[in-house]
Every structure is written in structure tokens, then in C-alpha cells.
Amino acid sequence: MPPKKKNLLEKIVKKDYKNELEKIMDEKKFDENARSILLSILYKIDIAYKDIEIVKKGMQSKEEYLENLISIIKNNCSNIKIVKMSDKENKIPNNKTYVIDKNKRTITSYPIERKLLYAIAKIGKKENIINEKYFIINDTLGNLLKIGNNINIVEPLRDFNGYSWTTLPQEIESIDHNLIYQNLRILVGDKFLNKWIINNEFMIDYFEEFKDELQKEYGKESKNTFINELCGISILLDIKYDNKKEKQLIKENKNIMQELIKVENREKFVEETTKEKMQIAEKIKKIDTTINDKKLLEKEYAERNSKLPLEKKIFSMRVLSKIMEEERNNYLKELEKLNYILKPKNFIKYKKELQEKAEYLKILREEDKNDALEKVKCEIQKTFLNMLKDKIKKIETKQEMEKLIYNFRYYVLLPYNNEKTIKEIKEIEKLIEEVSRIIIDKAIQLKIISKMSNDKQTNYEILKNIFDIRIIKLEDTYLKIIKEKEKYYIQLLDENLFEETIEIPMPKKLEVKPNKKIAIWC
Numbered sequence: 001m002p003p004k005k006k007n008l009l010e011k012i013v014k015k016d017y018k019n020e021l022e023k024i025m026d027e028k029k030f031d032e033n034a035r036s037i038l039l040s041i042l043y044k045i046d047i048a049y050k051d052i053e054i055v056k057k058g059m060q061s062k063e064e065y066l067e068n069l070i071s072i073i074k075n076n077c078s079n080i081k082i083v084k085m086s087d088k089e090n091k092i093p094n095n096k097t098y099v100i101d102k103n104k105r106t107i108t109s110y111p112i113e114r115k116l117l118y119a120i121a122k123i124g125k126k127e128n129i130i131n132e133k134y135f136i137i138n139d140t141l142g143n144l145l146k147i148g149n150n151i152n153i154v155e156p157l158r159d160f161n162g163y164s165w166t167t168l169p170q171e172i173e174s175i176d177h178n179l180i181y182q183n184l185r186i187l188v189g190d191k192f193l194n195k196w197i198i199n200n201e202f203m204i205d206y207f208e209e210f211k212d213e214l215q216k217e218y219g220k221e222s223k224n225t226f227i228n229e230l231c232g233i234s235i236l237l238d239i240k241y242d243n244k245k246e247k248q249l250i251k252e253n254k255n256i257m258q259e260l261i262k263v264e265n266r267e268k269f270v271e272e273t274t275k276e277k278m279q280i281a282e283k284i285k286k287i288d289t290t291i292n293d294k295k296l297l298e299k300e301y302a303e304r305n306s307k308l309p310l311e312k313k314i315f316s317m318r319v320l321s322k323i324m325e326e327e328r329n330n331y332l333k334e335l336e337k338l339n340y341i342l343k344p345k346n347f348i349k350y351k352k353e354l355q356e357k358a359e360y361l362k363i364l365r366e367e368d369k370n371d372a373l374e375k376v377k378c379e380i381q382k383t384f385l386n387m388l389k390d391k392i393k394k395i396e397t398k399q400e401m402e403k404l405i406y407n408f409r410y411y412v413l414l415p416y417n418n419e420k421t422i423k424e425i426k427e428i429e430k431l432i433e434e435v436s437r438i439i440i441d442k443a444i445q446l447k448i449i450s451k452m453s454n455d456k457q458t459n460y461e462i463l464k465n466i467f468d469i470r471i472i473k474l475e476d477t478y479l480k481i482i483k484e485k486e487k488y489y490i491q492l493l494d495e496n497l498f499e500e501t502i503e504i505p506m507p508k509k510l511e512v513k514p515n516k517k518i519a520i521w522c
Helices: 002-028 032-055 060-075 111-125 136-161 175-188 189-199 206-218 220-241 244-262 266-291 295-305 317-342 343-364 369-395 400-413 426-443 456-467
Strands: 079-082 097-101 106-110 477-484 487-494 496-505
Touching: 002 032, 002 060, 002 189, 002 266, 032 060, 032 079, 032 111, 032 136, 032 295, 032 400, 060 111, 060 136, 079 111, 097 111, 106 111, 111 136, 136 175, 136 220, 175 206, 175 220, 175 400, 189 206, 206 220, 220 244, 220 343, 220 426, 244 266, 244 343, 244 400, 266 295, 266 317, 295 317, 295 400, 317 343, 369 400, 369 426, 400 426, 400 456, 426 456, 456 477, 456 487, 456 496
Parallel strands: 079 106
Antiparallel strands: 097 106, 477 487, 487 496
């Protein structure tokens, strides 16, 4: 009886979300093509979500996911237009598959479900999710989080169909953004990242909370290393996808380096800053005099317009007065800033801030930015894996350990690039093995997985293969050890279906009988 009640409840929940979406589409007068593809997306996510919740432990619930999706369609989309790829009149420009207009709150997309879902995720994001005080990374790290989250939202539709779990690298919008986002998700959790990205609590500095969380869980040294690498890769990823950003950042870096040279000699800096203050004060005085003297204002009006092209000319002296008042306010802000910096305590703080900014931008000194990106991407994986080792040591419960086993299996199967997954990258191969051994030992200790041999190496060679399989539910995984001539193999099975056969080294002290199906999970 209880299972029937549960199934009935699930049907009611499904019906509610479908009805809610249909009501929104009726109100917004979406056409039949948009309605059809949106309902198809909803249905497929509903079917697939149970599997992704197993594979990626700690995911937000299906209800939370669907509520967020429907909320975006309701509050951020006034119209969704689906166009055929053969429709030349309505062709989407620049070889794109969708375009969004945040001001008009519209999406135009080809009838590709995962692309439309990505566009919906994208249009629902705020422009700024990191405080402006964090200099360049408020933009670059914000972009990394938003893009990573968009890809994460598409994953249930993209990689799961209710029967299997398949990841095609060419279907992921950005493998690099996805990889780093999944690092973050495993380190601090899905719940924290979603709160940060939605960020309705404006008084909370989530970047500061993020750093605190890392330090609490993994220590100060690991936190500092990870944050530096994270900021560096966020800058390189922005440059990779935006040519204008590189020029902007190089200019910013040049200004910072020049300012750093100035502050090294404090006496000279104070002298030059004092002169600058006097010059600004003179400019403010000149503006005040000009605004309050009609003849001087007329002269200024004529001089400015003589230098401006027709489309940029100032059309009245009243407009000029407003422009000059704005200039005056900017000068006052600059003067206030210089007065602040000249105070001894603030000077030290200012110098430190410049040094931190220079540290963030040092990545720009690399000649080959693509090569630099690859290096930082690899280094951040090493840091992540070392942090994971620390995390495992602190785990005390079966539930925590089971979650980590699943998330580590998910991680090593992530695409690292178009050709290879994480587990196939030589530079981190040793660390992957170290983490795998620690997980297996602790999982046996907590009686989660079965020991196959009293010989540690044999045990590892057999059990490490659970991290290589895409059987959705590891608890349903069995293995057989087979001997053929002088070679040994293991077969991994899910409900009597072979996942694959893998050769293993000659076992020592084998505790299980060959050709017998053995449950891996205790």
C-alpha cells in the first residue's frame, strides 16, 4: 500500500508543475512551437532527474530545480520564439543557436531542447553576483559561476534519459567552465552555490563566505592556493571567450603597475599626490566660476562645441551646466579618494590592495594565454584533489562517505577536454590513485564496500574499477573474478548485464571465489 500512495503523490506533483507551466504559457501567449518544446523539456527532466540525484549526491531536489526553472520562465521571459533552422528570414546570426534580449526579456532559439534550456538558465541570471569591491574578479569569477551554473542546469536533460548516463564533450557549452564549477560544487556543495548565484540577500558577501567555508573545511594554505588559482583561471577564461577583455585587463594591469612604482617611494608619492590634489581643486574652482558667470559659460559652450562632431554637440548651456556639475562631482570624489589615501593607515591599506590586484593580474604576463590556461586548469585539479584528501580524513559517517564515493566517481568521469576525461590525464594520475586508495580503505573501514583481498594492492586493483563505470546506482553493482589461462579479469555487472570486462594483475590472497557474482556494496 505505501508504494501506491507514493506513486499517486508523485503523479500529483508532476501534474502541478505541468499545469503551472501551461498557465504561464497561456498568460504570455507562447506559440505552439514554444509550448511543445517547453513541455517536452519538463517531461524529460521529470523522467531523468531521479538518476542525476543518485549520480551527483547533494544535488538540489527535483522540486527545487523545477520551481527555479518555472520561476525564470514566469519572471524573466516575456516571450520565447522557436524558429526553424531552415527559416532563412529568421536565421539566428553569428552561427548561434539562440539569442536572448534581457531588456525585452525574450529568447529566440532553434528547436534544440538543451540550447533552449541553456538560454532560459542564462536569461535568469543577474548581471552582478560578486561585490564590486573585489576588483576584476567581481566580473570574471562572476562569469565563471554563471556559465558553470547554466551548464549544470542543462545536465539532467543533456546526459540522462531515464535509462542511462552518457556525457558527450561536444555537447557541453564549455568543458573548462563546467570542470571548475563541478570542483566548486564538490568542495562547498550545491546548496551554497545556488544561494550565491541567486543571491537575494544583498547584505551577504558570498565570496567572503566562500573563502571562510574553504578555510574551515580545508585550512588556510589550501584556501589561499585554491582562491589564487580560481581567480587566475576566471581571468583566462574571460580572455579566451572575449577578445576585448584582454585589452581592457592589460590596460588595467599597466595602470596598477605604474601606481605600484609610485607608492614604493612614499615621500615622492605624497608630494605628487598633493600636487594632484591642488590641480583638482583648481579644476573644481574653475567649474564653479564658469557655471556662475554667464559670459564664461557661453565661452565654454562655444569652445567645447567647436571640438565635437555634430552628433555629440551640446545643445544648450543648461545641458552644459549639468555636464559640468557631473564633472565637478567626479573631481570631488577623486579628491576625497586622494585625501583618504594620504592618511598613514589608509596608505598602507592602499598599497596592499594594489599588490593584491597586481597578483590577480600577473597571469596576464604569460605570453601564451592558452598554454597558461591549460597549466592553471591542471594545477587547480591538483589543489582540488589534495583538498579532497583532507575532506576524506574528516569523514565519520557512512552517509558522508557514500556521498563522497559517488561525487568522486562523477568527478573522474568528467571531460577534461574534447578527447580525455579527468582519469586519463597523466599529470594528475598519481593524485587520482592516492585519493582512490584513501576512499577504498575508508569505505571498507566504514563497511560500505566489501573487501576482496587481504592484500592491499590486490584489493585496490579490483575495487578501483568502481570509479570507472557508469552504472547509475553503485549499490546495484556486482563483480565476477574470472581466470582465463594465466590471466585474471573482473566483470562488472548491473542486474546481470555486463558493464565491461577488465584485466587485472595477478591477484594475491584472493578472499572471494572466481566466477561467483559478488556484491560490491556491503
